[in-house]
Amino acid sequence: MNQLLKKLRKYEIMIRKVANNHLQGDYRSIFKGAGLEFDDLRPYQYGDDVRTIEWKVSAKGHGTFVKTFKEDKDQSVYFLLDISGSQDIGEKGRKKIDLGKEIAGVLTLAAIFEGSQAGLISFSDQKEKIILPGKGPKQGVKIIQGIFKHENKSLKTNLKEMFNFALNHIKKRSIIIVISDFIDEGYERPFKALAEKHDLVAIQVTDPRESALPSLGIIPIYDKEEGKTTWVNTAFGSFSKKIEDTFTTERTHLQDICKKNQINYLNINTKEDIVLPLIELFKRRNRTMKRG
Numbered sequence: 003m004n005q006l007l008k009k010l011r012k013y014e015i016m017i018r019k020v021a022n023n024h025l026q027g028d029y030r031s032i033f034k035g036a037g038l039e040f041d042d043l044r045p046y047q048y049g050d051d052v053r054t055i056e057w058k059v060s061a062k063g064h065g066t067f068v069k070t071f072k073e074d075k076d077q078s079v080y081f082l083l084d085i086s087g088s089q090d091i092g093e094k095g096r097k098k099i100d101l102g103k104e105i106a107g108v109l110t111l112a113a114i115f116e117g118s119q120a121g122l123i124s125f126s127d128q129k130e131k132i133i134l135p136g137k138g139p140k141q142g143v144k145i146i147q148g149i150f151k152h153e154n155k156s157l158k159t160n161l162k163e164m165f166n167f168a169l170n171h172i173k174k175r176s177i178i179i180v181i182s183d184f185i186d187e188g189y190e191r192p193f194k195a196l197a198e199k200h201d202l203v204a205i206q207v208t209d210p211r212e213s214a215l216p217s218l219g220i221i222p223i224y225d226k227e228e229g230k231t232t233w234v235n236t237a238f239g240s241f242s243k244k245i246e247d248t249f250t251t252e253r254t255h256l257q258d259i260c261k262k263n264q265i266n267y268l269n270i271n272t273k274e275d276i277v278l279p280l281i282e283l284f285k286r287r288n289r290t291m292k293r294g
Contacts, residue, residue, distance in 0.1 A: 084182030087157030
């Protein structure tokens, strides 16, 4: 665990340094800006967002007033981590599950460093591990142990249940970072509902062989979630094309949902180093916060 923490800290420091160089010091933008609470009223000024007008007060005839907000200092960051069997793809030590856990660990340290409250919900087709939000180094270690030491109760996937659970469990507006391969169906409605209620970030972890299966003839493919082996002929071009088309269609579908529902989307594959893609995520959120 000490070696793991050292590795994650090294990544986190690297991300912070690069982010500070490129974001004019506004490294915290991935963990702030979404949680706002009502502060005061002031007279309307040209250019104010009409959605902030307080109509009840304005209707009294003393002028038009808008609501002002301040940052919610106790805003929480939740990591929704998919640890189902479909994540067990990739080279040893560099599987999707390894990458997903690493990303969750690094961002946990980053959130804790910036003074945010961090919490964890890991899921398969049922809740696997829940750690309520908290601050400080001990909370960081607790979450990282929860990520890396947990042994699954199930290997099946149910993203719909994961998002429904989060909707019911997380009452106060929070930043929610979902880390998953998003290989499932029927999760769209609660996923969009989460985006309406919270500030949602979707990190999709993929492996290149999911979209480009090599031609190896007739081979057994083991479905870890179902515990079944199926024999397939990978030499058929139509089979490889079907795999590739399915992967591309599903990823495009997820990207479209994210774009339409103002969800920050990031794809990281198992061949990539996690630092640069995460920096891109910081940059994107930084631009969004400045526009806001």
